[in-house]
Amino acid sequence: MLKTTFLCLVALPLFAQKQPLPDPLLLNNGKRITTANQWRTQRRPELLERFANEMYGHSPGRPSTMRFEVFDTDTKALGGKATRKQVAVYFNGKSDGPRMDVLLYIPNQVKGPVPAIVGLNFWGNQSINADPGIRVSTSWMESGRGNPYIDVSCVVNHRSTEGCRGINARQWPVDSILSRGYALVTAYREDIASDEKSTMFTTGVQPLYPEFQNRGDNFGTVAAWAWGLSRIMDYIQTDKRIDPNRVAVFGWSRLGKAALWAGATDERFALVISHESGAGGAKLFHRGVGENIRRLCTVFPHWFAGNFKKYMDQDTLLPFDQHMVISLVAPRPIYVASAEQDKGSDPEGEFEGAKSASSVYQFLGTQGLPTSTMPPLNQSVQGQIGYHIRPGGHDVTNFDWTQYLAFLDKHIKKK
Template identity: 70%
Template sequence: MMLKLRFLSLFFVLSTGLGWAQKALPNPLILANGKRVQNAKQWHKERRPELLRMFTSEMYGQAPPRPKEMQFEVFDVDKNALNGKATRKQIAVYFNGKADGPRMDLLMYIPNHLQRPAPAILGLNFWGNHAVHPDPAIRITTSWMESGKGNPYVKLSCVTDHRATEACRGVNAAQWPLDTIIARGYALITAYREDIASDDPKTGFQKGIHPIYPDYQGRTDNFGTIAAWAWALSRAMDYVVTDKAIDAKRVAVFGWSRLGKAALWAGATDERFAMVISNESGAGGAKLFHRGVGENIRRLCTVFPHWYAASFKKYMDRDTLLPFDQHQVISLVAPRPVYIASAVDDKGADPQGEFAAAKAAESVYLFLGKTGLPAQTIPPLNQSVQGQIGYHIREGGHDVTLYDWKQYLNFADKHFN
């Protein structure tokens, strides 16, 4: 009986006004020993590290520290890019310090009209740096690329033998409104996901950074592709702090879909990111598993077995019984601002579950003296609500639109002054 009572003490009740009431969620403010967090110091020194250890061992996996041998090479600088509106930089990040080792190319556009270091938005892209803008000077990736078949964002004809061609330039520009971002006074920093880790389940961990860390493989807490992408975002931040053109204290980490999962974990694990923006990240990102709605753990671990640690597989078919959930990952961002966004037709991502997770993380923000999410129920379509936690649900499906970006830039304005 005492064990049962202690187990129940680890949970609290959440009602979202979405027809999903009286659902129990693990309380982020209750320590593993059953005691409640008493103050901000205890949150930062005890509970936050405790949650990080749990999610690392049970879900995302243990990633390596910053490589001592890592080197940066700035191989392109154009101070008159975008018709003089921006400075373009391209930086090769040699993860093991070797030119023939795994390499990530960073693409940066920095607004020229600012008289001070620029705040920045940093995120990974799906189809290569060359795809975010038709600028002919962007180096085309040589990394593996999906064929694009059935994907509305990439023209099938531009990918040959799983390699990008000149025809791929700018094919994904609609999701990266560079002119708008630059005009609003923000730098954009991006890198291609496949430079870092393979998203092909047939490849496993044979490409990218995983082969240089053989000791991490074969473990139940091996770091998967989501954690590898998050790790690379931190490696990009390692460069950013050295670049005087960027205000390293005002960098938001951004991601959409599976890359939104990575952005959220990067923001949780690396407090140098001043803001986190997770766009339609769904299961394993911002949505709650406990609702039992949308994409589930079984699908994540079978269709995408490379995404998470091997230890996560034991939770298949136990979504509603998890001893943890994604609102606790969001709470790891606190007290820094975080924005969660959904789309009404993106059923797999479970918009109600994304909102509910954001709302459930609010308790930590309030505990730390910040505002939370200023809405008790999911807001109407195309209406952004913004406190220290921001949220919107827009019309349409799984995508990143100009509407989304405008809300993120408004949120950044609000918190970056």
């Protein structure tokens, strides 16, 4: 079995008596908030602390010694369509320390600072486009043979080769993104934190913070990926070609979980796209459907904090749920998307997560999700919260990107 399991197994239904979905507008003491200021100063901090303590783990702040090194600039990349930049992010400032390579494509046809889409990738920066100028990742990589979404036989001894260029370009429509006036910014997940059980917590940034490990609210890998997205945002704020007030964060599958947590914890992200993020992302655990907490904590024990294990087999009884994480993005726009055959992610649960977050968006004076019933296949509904479900399985398709670009145009292109 591949170590990266994209197709989530469907868990058996939970037979415990379901509890009512917790209300995001009720304080921990049971009192209801009545003003936007109370949300900002009381309830939002409570929720952030609860999820950091009980699920994702606490994360460190920006490293004081972190530094950026722009090691590549090509103003005529992709046939002149884009300026390509590559930036080494040295997390502790040391050249021999953990490093994240960030790849940027900035559209040349747009003058002035442009909006951007930031997202982590699964197979290295060189996988998203066949551009020979992209530095090939030197971080650990899965062999991936037999993966239904990508052929990475180009990986030798768990290292990428030149043959891996563009192997995942189908999921990253660079030309379409650039032609709509958006920059694309990406980095490889393994540069930040290991997704391999044998090396979990021992590579990337987590060893820099031993004080955040060996405790119940430890710095988990999903939180580390989210932290890495914030460090990319730190760089963006220094780049004059990108407007830091118009940056969207995108993620698919486990990286969708990270994108959602990054959007919840870092308000610099102006918009969030949670693509088929499933359990630990947008779907509600209270439904007792799809991938459950036991599977998350046993198959992927590094993803979440140790404290989350105490909720195994208690999915329908949780005192919190993922609509509250979605609510932490409010009132900024967020898009949640599903696929019909992606049963482990529980499409209905992802829709219900978005719908249940609407109360906070409406409380803060925005529309929220503009429907109370799940839309039919291939129909996008877009308020301050957007949602669609399409045919097919766990994947990223051109249909998905078409909806996301329309949502971005509506909310941040001319903000």
